Amino acid sequence: MIAFLALVIGVVVGFILRPTVPNWMEPYLPIAVVAALDAVFGGVRARLDGIFDAKVFVVSFVSNVVVAALIVFLGDKLGVGGQLSTAVVVVLGIRIFSNAAAIRRHLFRA
Amino acid sequence: MSDKPNDIEPTDAEPNGTEPNGTEQPQPERPRRAHRIRAGALIGVLTALLGFAIAVQVHANSKSDSLAGLREDDLIGILDNQNARADRLRQQIAELQRSLRSLQNSGDAAAAARHQAQQQAQALGVLLGTLPATGPGVIVQINDPNHKLHGEDVLDVVEELRGAGAEAIDFDGVRVSTDTAFSDVDGTVAVDGDPLQQPYTVLAIGEPKTLDTALNIPGGVAAAIRADGGELRVSERGKLTITVTRTLPTPRFAVPSGH
Numbered sequence: 035m036i037a038f039l040a041l042v043i044g045v046v047v048g049f050i051l052r053p054t055v056p057n058w059m060e061p062y063l064p065i066a067v068v069a070a071l072d073a074v075f076g077g078v079r080a081r082l083d084g085i086f087d088a089k090v091f092v093v094s095f096v097s098n099v100v101v102a103a104l105i106v107f108l109g110d111k112l113g114v115g116g117q118l119s120t121a122v123v124v125v126l127g128i129r130i131f132s133n134a135a136a137i138r139r140h141l142f143r144a
Numbered sequence: 145m146s147d148k149p150n151d152i153e154p155t156d157a158e159p160n161g162t163e164p165n166g167t168e169q170p171q172p173e174r175p176r177r178a179h180r181i182r183a184g185a186l187i188g189v190l191t192a193l194l195g196f197a198i199a200v201q202v203h204a205n206s207k208s209d210s211l212a213g214l215r216e217d218d219l220i221g222i223l224d225n226q227n228a229r230a231d232r233l234r235q236q237i238a239e240l241q242r243s244l245r246s247l248q249n250s251g252d253a254a255a256a257a258r259h260q261a262q263q264q265a266q267a268l269g270v271l272l273g274t275l276p277a278t279g280p281g282v283i284v285q286i287n288d289p290n291h292k293l294h295g296e297d298v299l300d301v302v303e304e305l306r307g308a309g310a311e312a313i314d315f316d317g318v319r320v321s322t323d324t325a326f327s328d329v330d331g332t333v334a335v336d337g338d339p340l341q342q343p344y345t346v347l348a349i350g351e352p353k354t355l356d357t358a359l360n361i362p363g364g365v366a367a368a369i370r371a372d373g374g375e376l377r378v379s380e381r382g383k384l385t386i387t388v389t390r391t392l393p394t395p396r397f398a399v400p401s402g403h
Contacts, residue, residue, distance in 0.1 A: 037191040043195065045198060052200075055204045067194065070190075088186065
């Protein structure tokens with residue numbers, strides 16, 4: 035509940051403040067957002083499974099974001115930033131889908 | 145690829161292991177509640193950050209043009225397109241500038257023609273007597289105490305002035321033009337049917353010396369008037385102004401023929 039409220043508040047604040055993304059952050063922000071989304075979906079699924087743990091959620095959230103950004107950063111340095119960020123998005127997308135499927139099974143029993 | 149899921153999966157996989165640790169019921173109430181509140185706050189902060197980042201990213205993405213995310217080939221294609229477009233526009237600019245110049249030239253020509261026509265109209269107006277005129281000339285005073293002068297004598301004076309190159313003539317308050325008539329009315333001279341008062345004052349614009357000479361030529365009009373007992377005096381002026389005008393005669397029969 036707190037998490038959902040905080041998410042809504044964050045979105046509202048972001049739309050009200052409308053800050054510009056710093057240049058150095060531009061390639062990493064979308065990947066970081068997707069990674070964080072993955073962590074959130076995982077957290078929701080764990081909650082429904084009854085195995086949610088705040089520490090694990092926090093750690094996985096932060097590490098997901100950091101690792102995703104790191105991969106993109108490394109890819110940029112190696113000259114394959116675009117492809118690597120695509121790869122990250124694909125993997126995270128698959129994970130989000132599987133988590134969403136688990137959540138769906140919990141909620142709708144189907 | 146198969147590695148990564150295992151790496152990140154702990155999100156939902158690890159709780160299995162940690163939950164027993166996290167749910168140590170025997171622990172006292174206080175630290176557990178504090179711990180829960182702190183964890184909730186941390187989760188809230190993180191999700192708020194996520195929401196904030198989503199909003200920012202969505203905003204940035206919708207605002208900026210998508211060039212930043214394009215590949216090199218696409219960028220080259222776009223650049224080529226833009227260059228071609230710029231070339232086309234430059235050509236258009238050159239064309240429009242050319243037409244602008246030609247229009248300006250034609251405008252200049254029209255202005256010159258108008259100027260010329262204006263000058264012509266003014267010259268014709270002076271010669272026809274429809275415009276006031278000023279310039280060097282002579283003032284001629286004719287006295288005829290014996291009333292011996294007739295219309296034709298006066299006409300001689302005008303013709304002599306004309307022959308000497310007078311361009312504008314004011315005969316006693318009447319502008320002399322192509323349709324001016326001199327006649328005799330009740331023993332006095334009349335111009336266009338209006339009797340004149342003596343002495344007759346004639347203003348003529350032209351070369352003063354020539355006009356003076358033409359009038360006073362031996363055996364000329366001055367001599368003829370003196371022979372009739374009258375008197376004709378000519379005084380040269382460096383500048384005199386004829387203010388009387390006449391209306392432009394409208395031809396009833398003659399119309400301009402092409403050439």
